[in-house]
Amino acid sequence: MSDVIVDRPTVSDSAPLPPAGLHRPRLPRWAPAVVAALAVAAGVGIGLGAGLSSRAQWGLIAAILFVAVMYAAAARVEGLRQAKDRLATSLVWVCFLLAVVPLVSLLWETIARGIKVLDGAFLSHSMAGVLTIQPGGGVYHAIIGTLEQVGIATAIAAPIGLLTAIYLVEYGRGRLAKVVTFFVDVMTGIPSIVAGLFILSLWIIMLDFSYSGFAGSMALAILMMPVVVRSTEEMLKLVPNELREASLALGVPKWRTILKVVLPTAIGGITTGLMLAIARIAGESAPIVLLVFGSQVINNDPFEGAQSSLPYYIYEQWANGNDASYDRAWAAALVLIAFVMILNLVARAIARWKAPKTGR
């Protein structure tokens, strides 16, 4: 997470090609573009001719053709070393395109299929009294559940995460800080289902509470804490030490220095980290399956009785296994992605707008 907040070191311009004037024949600059166009055309042609139904296969044929033709051409004209360089360049481009394909496909499918039933009624109604095989119904109860569970989880995890980060950066020295740092790292890797099982064994099996939104919130909080600690820590480390020293030199107690000088300086980055953490837990469904149990009706009380949540709603509708439910699942997925993406974009906007004020 942190890598998106911290400024990247500026890359000096990517390696320039060696000068072309040393009597070494080179392929013209437009060669890759032309070969790519030809390869795509050939891929489509072969795909249509051989009756391959899957577009993925067309793309694969085109990609292989492109790489092979570029290698052959470069090896003929420019020599083997340049050909290897071309090969590496083509492969790196292919890798990037390979990663973009699923992202575009996923977003496209979700938008195209989700938009069908997404309207005001879908957002403002629950599933109460709606049979799974009939169209209609909505996600209102799931939105309420998600907002409440994520809100409570944030209320638990944010203060603990912030204070831990302050401890690590401002006070932390010696064994305890090292151990905490290590376990925060380890905690980042806890699978969400394990956090759910922990709350299940503590809260529901041992303390004998029943399923509720709050139980889910506690599991979400466990997942959120290390993320908050990590991002806040990075931001606090960017606060220039001169600010702290100036404040302490004026006789301000250390705790007021932290509250009035250090935190306000880093607040933009801290907010960004917090929002990214919220975006991450908003999409978690595994602990909800174990702890919140799911519900078809509106339940505004997170402390009592089963609730639903957007990710759980998607799972439930998918499990119903009929077209009306699939439509609802896609629409809910669209709502969830929109929610998460908006959080992400706003967080990044804040990060850019309130870039950490480092010393120069």
Add this chain to the structure above:
Amino acid sequence: MDISPTSATSPPPRPTRAATRAGDRIFLALSRGSGVLLLVIMAAIAVFLTVRAANAISEDEGNFLTTFAWDPNSAHPTFGIAVLAFGTVVSSVIAMAIAVPIAVGIALFVSHYAPRRLASPLAFVIDLLAAVPSIVYGLWGALFLVPHLSGVYSWLDDYFGWTGVFSYSGGPSRSIFTISILLAIMILPIVTSVSREVFLQAPKTQEEAALALGATRWEVIRMSVLPFGRSGVISASMLGLGRALGETMAVATVLSPGFVINASLLEPGGGTFAQNIASSFKESGELGKDALIASGLVLFALTLLVNGAARMIISRRKEYTA
């Protein structure tokens, strides 16, 4: 990440009377308390899971490690993690084998190949992959990827079916290999972003020296960037492996589970720890839940091991380069 005394921003030690002020004492206690609370939570997770797991394993009439069944709710509870362990490890390792080369390619693309102005928007696009919730991947995998893969699988069966690993009889492809592909897509962003950071740190002087000697861009990368980034890529892939091991909902929606180990990766069946917990939770009785917790404990230990190793490599490398 590490708090070293040499770090430019950590305040100098000040054992003065400021520490005795009430406000300071309270604040220190609060912040240290939260740090300790995190440790307590970690310990509590281990303890509570172990207690429930011990209860379940003592009631198990099969062998917890080798039984090929999951039937903890009957009068003679019999369950074992053999199938789950196999499915979890195999799917995650295949996912890593698919994702790591592509992720290294993307990381190189962003750090060394992409036009400079495009580099950071492109990195952002890859980060967006990480923001998509796993249940949405599951939905996409089940309703879009599965139908589209059967063509590819028939082709694999035609040419590689003789190995047994890739034999495919044409049903819905809700198999271990499909979830491997899905997991590979899901762990791409983390492997990419960690590798990218490492590649960007490769010493510029070495790269420029190689270029000055007439090396092509690929030779620069092979001789100076990749050797420098090797340990970073290893730890990045282990972080990715940790993610893949614990992924729940995407697997639970796509896989069609069964308590058998299929020789063919393309046929439905098998299962993973996390998927089994999510899928069979609602039908579980008291002992059933304990049995699921026992399998969760194994998963917890597995991810702890993988993540701990990854962190260890990162921090050793940090000391080495510092």
